[in-house]
Amino acid sequence: MTIKAIGYAANHSFSRLKPLAFERDEPGAGEVQIDILYCGVCHSDIHQAENDWGNTVYPCMPGHEIVGRVARVGAGVARHGVGDLVGVGCMIDSCHQCAPCRAGDEQYCEGPNSWLATYNGPMTPKAKAKTGENQYGCDNTYGGYSNTIVVREDFVLKVPETLPIEAAAPILCAGVTTYSPLKHWGVKPGHKVGIVGLGGLGDMAVKLAKAMGAEVTVFTTTKEKVAEAEKLGATGVAEGDKQAYAVLEKHFDLILSTIPEKHKVDPFLPLLAHGASYVSVGALAQMPGWNHQELIMGRNTIAGSLIGSIAETQEVLDFCAEHGIAPDVQLIPIQEVNEAYKKVKSGDVRFRYVIDMASLKPELEDAA
Amino acid sequence: MTIKAIGYAANHSFSRLKPLAFERDEPGAGEVQIDILYCGVCHSDIHQAENDWGNTVYPCMPGHEIVGRVARVGAGVARHGVGDLVGVGCMIDSCHQCAPCRAGDEQYCEGPNSWLATYNGPMTPKAKAKTGENQYGCDNTYGGYSNTIVVREDFVLKVPETLPIEAAAPILCAGVTTYSPLKHWGVKPGHKVGIVGLGGLGDMAVKLAKAMGAEVTVFTTTKEKVAEAEKLGATGVAEGDKQAYAVLEKHFDLILSTIPEKHKVDPFLPLLAHGASYVSVGALAQMPGWNHQELIMGRNTIAGSLIGSIAETQEVLDFCAEHGIAPDVQLIPIQEVNEAYKKVKSGDVRFRYVIDMASLKPELEDAA
Numbered sequence: 001m002t003i004k005a006i007g008y009a010a011n012h013s014f015s016r017l018k019p020l021a022f023e024r025d026e027p028g029a030g031e032v033q034i035d036i037l038y039c040g041v042c043h044s045d046i047h048q049a050e051n052d053w054g055n056t057v058y059p060c061m062p063g064h065e066i067v068g069r070v071a072r073v074g075a076g077v078a079r080h081g082v083g084d085l086v087g088v089g090c091m092i093d094s095c096h097q098c099a100p101c102r103a104g105d106e107q108y109c110e111g112p113n114s115w116l117a118t119y120n121g122p123m124t125p126k127a128k129a130k131t132g133e134n135q136y137g138c139d140n141t142y143g144g145y146s147n148t149i150v151v152r153e154d155f156v157l158k159v160p161e162t163l164p165i166e167a168a169a170p171i172l173c174a175g176v177t178t179y180s181p182l183k184h185w186g187v188k189p190g191h192k193v194g195i196v197g198l199g200g201l202g203d204m205a206v207k208l209a210k211a212m213g214a215e216v217t218v219f220t221t222t223k224e225k226v227a228e229a230e231k232l233g234a235t236g237v238a239e240g241d242k243q244a245y246a247v248l249e250k251h252f253d254l255i256l257s258t259i260p261e262k263h264k265v266d267p268f269l270p271l272l273a274h275g276a277s278y279v280s281v282g283a284l285a286q287m288p289g290w291n292h293q294e295l296i297m298g299r300n301t302i303a304g305s306l307i308g309s310i311a312e313t314q315e316v317l318d319f320c321a322e323h324g325i326a327p328d329v330q331l332i333p334i335q336e337v338n339e340a341y342k343k344v345k346s347g348d349v350r351f352r353y354v355i356d357m358a359s360l361k362p363e364l365e366d367a368a
Numbered sequence: 369m370t371i372k373a374i375g376y377a378a379n380h381s382f383s384r385l386k387p388l389a390f391e392r393d394e395p396g397a398g399e400v401q402i403d404i405l406y407c408g409v410c411h412s413d414i415h416q417a418e419n420d421w422g423n424t425v426y427p428c429m430p431g432h433e434i435v436g437r438v439a440r441v442g443a444g445v446a447r448h449g450v451g452d453l454v455g456v457g458c459m460i461d462s463c464h465q466c467a468p469c470r471a472g473d474e475q476y477c478e479g480p481n482s483w484l485a486t487y488n489g490p491m492t493p494k495a496k497a498k499t500g501e502n503q504y505g506c507d508n509t510y511g512g513y514s515n516t517i518v519v520r521e522d523f524v525l526k527v528p529e530t531l532p533i534e535a536a537a538p539i540l541c542a543g544v545t546t547y548s549p550l551k552h553w554g555v556k557p558g559h560k561v562g563i564v565g566l567g568g569l570g571d572m573a574v575k576l577a578k579a580m581g582a583e584v585t586v587f588t589t590t591k592e593k594v595a596e597a598e599k600l601g602a603t604g605v606a607e608g609d610k611q612a613y614a615v616l617e618k619h620f621d622l623i624l625s626t627i628p629e630k631h632k633v634d635p636f637l638p639l640l641a642h643g644a645s646y647v648s649v650g651a652l653a654q655m656p657g658w659n660h661q662e663l664i665m666g667r668n669t670i671a672g673s674l675i676g677s678i679a680e681t682q683e684v685l686d687f688c689a690e691h692g693i694a695p696d697v698q699l700i701p702i703q704e705v706n707e708a709y710k711k712v713k714s715g716d717v718r719f720r721y722v723i724d725m726a727s728l729k730p731e732l733e734d735a736a
Contacts, residue, residue: 099642100642105642105667108642108643108665108666108667110618110642184667250478262660274467274468274473274476274478275476277669280660280663280664281664283660283664284660284661284664285659285660285661286657286658286659286660287657287658287659287660288657289654289655289656289657290654290655290658291653291654291655292630292648292651292652292653292654292655292672293652293653293672294672295648295670295671295672296648296649296651296652296672296673296674297476297672297674298476298672299473299476299552299671299672299673299674300671300672301645301669301670301671301672302663302669302670302671303663303667303668303669303670304660304661304662304663304664304665304666304667304668304669305664305667306664306665306667
């Protein structure tokens with residue numbers, strides 16, 4: 001038996017997302033089925049749908065900021081019960097055996113297939129697999145731009161009921177992707193943190209760093225976002241403002257770049273305090289050259305960081321609930337997702353688009 | 369009163385080093401005068417003499433790997449006595465007040481003039497200074513390619529008498545420049561360390577990393593140095609050997625690059641284990657671009673590191689004595705320093721040239 005499902009998917013790198021009817025496996029032992037309420041729109045959804053990384057399998061159904069309620073549980077499920085508010089982020093499985101997995105860093109899984117991505121992941125579903133079980137392989141996972149999903153319970157997060165439900169979704173990627181490096185690089189009260197870029201990730205980065213007690217400065221190429229940064233309680237600096245940069249020399253304990261593509265790091269390196277790091281989480285790209293003298297003179301580092309672990313994802317959900325933090329979101333019906341993509345690509349969007357999955361109703365009725 | 373001294377200096381970026389008679393201040397309170405026995409030839413001497421960094425003040429008298437014996441001590445000197453075997457490295461003073469200085473990281477001094485370099489440092493000697501005291505300013509320091517030097521005692525290191533005297537000099541720069549990052553990035557027994565480049569720094573890096581208990585691999589562009597690396601007890605890999613690189617994927621806990629100029633890092637990033645760093649200590653240069661995806665996928669870093677602190681310099685001298693480590697050196701008379709420069713620039717030299725300062729005798733007699 002399989003579950004009839006529907007979602008929005010791209011068929012080619014150049015095509016718009018369109019409704020796609022497909023099937024999901026019934027929840028097996030240790031798995032839960034979730035009825036999806038909301039799904040965030042991440043810039044990487046666009047990169048993947050448009051094959052910017054050259055590894056997209058079509059049809060491509062994005063979505064890895066998923067919030068919903070448990071609809072059914074498979075045998076032996078202990079962590080989640082029917083009706084629970086839960087979330088699914090970027091991963092739905094990993095090898096569980098390599099050193100990073102054993103250390104609870106599943107996002108750096110070194111197993112033969114690395115971690116299993118919520119969409120565009122190489123999973124052969126039960127129905128097609130020779131063994132009759134879900135298995136890593138040559139097929140494809142479908143993400144959260146859909147009405148329902150089935151995930152093994154240890155990759156399902158508990159979403160605190162005190163969070164605004166529709167705003168919780170982006171915490172599962174934008175939230176943990178910025179929380180993980182802020183935590184790993186040891187942000188403490190009084191630290192000075194620079195955030196480069198004020199989109200969906202930048203918004204969360206500012207709120208989390210402030211809640212950790214840091215003084216936050218936002219760098220943005222969009223003039224209007226300087227004021228937006230100040231509304232968030234940060235100092236706003238227009239990128240390229242030489243006077244502001246001069247004042248900030250050797251100022252930052254950490255600079256976290258959320259720019260989702262290649263960008264110059266040289267303007268920021270002189271702003272790092274002794275021993276501080278410039279961490280870029282979004283630029284899955286060939287970067288332009290850098291002045292290594294700057295790194296030598298301050299024992300500074302340029303680093304990368306990838307999303308966050310399952311434990312960190314739960315932590316950041318709880319941290320947001322505790323500190324009353326939520327992403328700034330704008331709800332859209334799924335039929336407007338292609339328009340939303342255009343706006344995100346333009347770089348003008350400061351909030352996170354979140355798809356209200358109730359809007360899938362007409363497509364579900366058509367398919368029935 | 370001043371001390372008549374003689375050394376070898378460059379008058380222009382394009383000129384050979386020639387004898388230069390000059391004066392040093394008598395040792396003041398807290399200062400010691402050292403009769404120089406040996407001085408190492410560092411690649412940065414060449415960069416500085418040829419004005420590769422655009423900041424050279426002429427005449428430029430290089431030399432910051434100095435070993436000699438204390439000839440005289442100023443008032444209140446407590447650490448060193450006449451006849452003691454001592455060393456002077458890259459620094460002869462710092463501000464003593466900034467955060468890095470207070471933390472014992474003088475090499476990252478953030479005072480108004482940063483640390484005072486042993487040569488090409490901005491120090492106005494007593495005789496010229498309005499205050500009548502040595503002071504940071506617009507003038508110039510002269511380094512160890514000379515018969516004598518005067519340095520404040522806390523920047524003078526104790527050289528263990530068990531070290532081969534003529535081989536101790538390169539420990540003061542090549543040694544500490546590689547020791548400091550090996551220590552800072554926590555190299556431990558069983559760690560896998562890659563060393564890029566097998567010149568004066570690479571030689572010390574291999575010996576120090578091995579003495580710390582690491583398994584060491586050397587990457588070199590010079591075919592003959594593969595065998596040299598193996599003689600040192602390391603695995604030798606010819607740069608660009610794709611088969612060897614494939615085997616070493618995700619292998620290293622630390623890669624330490626000693627290349628003294630810009631170089632591509634992309635071939636090495638896939639060789640970093642989860643969380644590991646690529647540290648370049650020599651490339652005071654604009655580097656070519658890098659694939660940031662590699663850093664993101666492994667939470668890896670690219671870092672810089674600058675020489676080492678005074679405390680670390682003493683540590684590495686003692687560490688070398690304890691472990692019976694010494695740089696491979698070739699003694700030359702100072703009259704051959706220009707020839708030595710050519711050979712170092714060619715990249716073929718695996719050992720460190722060390723100037724035997726007894727060779728200055730004819731110049732001293734001429735000047736007398």
